[in-house]
Amino acid sequence: MKENLSIFDLTGKTALVTGGAAGIGRACATALAMAGADVAIADVNKDLGEKTAASLRELDVKSFFLRCDVSNEEQIQTMISSVVEVFGKLDIAVNNAGIGVISDQDEIFPKNEWDKLMAINLDGLWLCAKYQAQQMIRQTPTEGKIINISSIAGVVSLPMSNGAYDASKSAVIHLTKQLALQWGRFNINVNSISPSYVLTPMMSRTTLKFRQRIRDTTPMGHIQRPEDLYGPILYLASAASDYMTGQNLIVDGGHTLGPWIEPARKREIPPPNQR
Numbered sequence: 251m252k253e254n255l256s257i258f259d260l261t262g263k264t265a266l267v268t269g270g271a272a273g274i275g276r277a278c279a280t281a282l283a284m285a286g287a288d289v290a291i292a293d294v295n296k297d298l299g300e301k302t303a304a305s306l307r308e309l310d311v312k313s314f315f316l317r318c319d320v321s322n323e324e325q326i327q328t329m330i331s332s333v334v335e336v337f338g339k340l341d342i343a344v345n346n347a348g349i350g351v352i353s354d355q356d357e358i359f360p361k362n363e364w365d366k367l368m369a370i371n372l373d374g375l376w377l378c379a380k381y382q383a384q385q386m387i388r389q390t391p392t393e394g395k396i397i398n399i400s401s402i403a404g405v406v407s408l409p410m411s412n413g414a415y416d417a418s419k420s421a422v423i424h425l426t427k428q429l430a431l432q433w434g435r436f437n438i439n440v441n442s443i444s445p446s447y448v449l450t451p452m453m454s455r456t457t458l459k460f461r462q463r464i465r466d467t468t469p470m471g472h473i474q475r476p477e478d479l480y481g482p483i484l485y486l487a488s489a490a491s492d493y494m495t496g497q498n499l500i501v502d503g504g505h506t507l508g509p510w511i512e513p514a515r516k517r518e519i520p521p522p523n524q525r
């Protein structure tokens with residue numbers, strides 16, 4: 251039976267996760283390492299980044315931290331060359347680094363805040379993908395997996411969000427399609443994942459009442475945990491998704507399916523891993 255799952259095995263693969271020190275990025279890095287990949291953690295937070303890399307090494311894979319602010323093109327280029335210097339190649343890249351805002355007042359939202367958010371969430375992601383693809387194209391065999399982290403905010407407009415965040419995430423989904431269209435000829439798959447509200451440091455600013463409302467409007471009955479992304483990330487990083495490209499995988503426990511006005515009829519039994 252185990253051999254049948256080798257399609258998900260990442261032994262011998264090398265990966266890079268931006269914003270990998272905490273939250274969703276850390277979960278992505280952990281899933282990749284659990285499947286056998288060596289993982290580089292790129293982040294602006296050195297202390298947390300070093301800790302995450304150390305926790306991955308405990309899974310018997312290679313991992314190291316490198317400081318990179320994805321709004322800086324030069325640092326992105328150095329990030330890619332550092333990964334290649336240490337690991338010899340780059341097979342999988344997760345472009346996760348991003349910032350959120352809690353401000354639903356676009357009429358007064360400052361332009362400099364818009365620019366800062368776009369520089370990280372959109373321009374930075376595009377630059378990361380560009381240099382990752384250049385590296386993957388140079389390699390033999392020419393192939394790669396690029397996974398961009400968007401959000402359900404890129405698909406529907408969210409309360410506790412704003413135009414800059416939603417527009418950046420929407421743009422990531424469409425950028426993913428265009429890059430997939432162009433880079434299929436190099437055997438590079440480009441897909442995105444759109445999580446819903448995930449319990450990460452980014453979400454820590456939300457109120458308990460807000461979180462209860464999310465539970466009430468999520469058929470799967472609980473707020474998304476970072477671990478809920480292990481399966482989706484592994485799927486898109488592995489041979490299991492070789493024929494899938496340009497797609498946006500919505501992972502939201504059913505939150506965007508429609509139960510906005512009436513609370514959803516939720517799962518009444520605990521999920522399998524909590525029984």
Ligand SMILES: NC(=O)c1ccc[n+]([C@@H]2O[C@H](COP(=O)([O-])OP(=O)(O)OC[C@H]3O[C@@H](n4cnc5c(N)ncnc54)[C@H](O)[C@@H]3O)[C@@H](O)[C@H]2O)c1
Nearest residue numbers: 269271272273274294319320347348401447448450451452
């Ligand atoms: N938490 C959610 O509910 C949620 C939902 C959908 C999508 N997302 C998206 O997932 C991604 C990760 O979110 P999260 O909740 O884990 O956030 P988080 O704030 O908990 O963690 C983000 C990580 O990215 C790093 N980072 C921030 N700016 C950076 C930069 N300029 N360069 C490099 N690293 C940087 C931070 O230091 C941190 O380690 C973001 O793109 C976010 O928009 C989050």
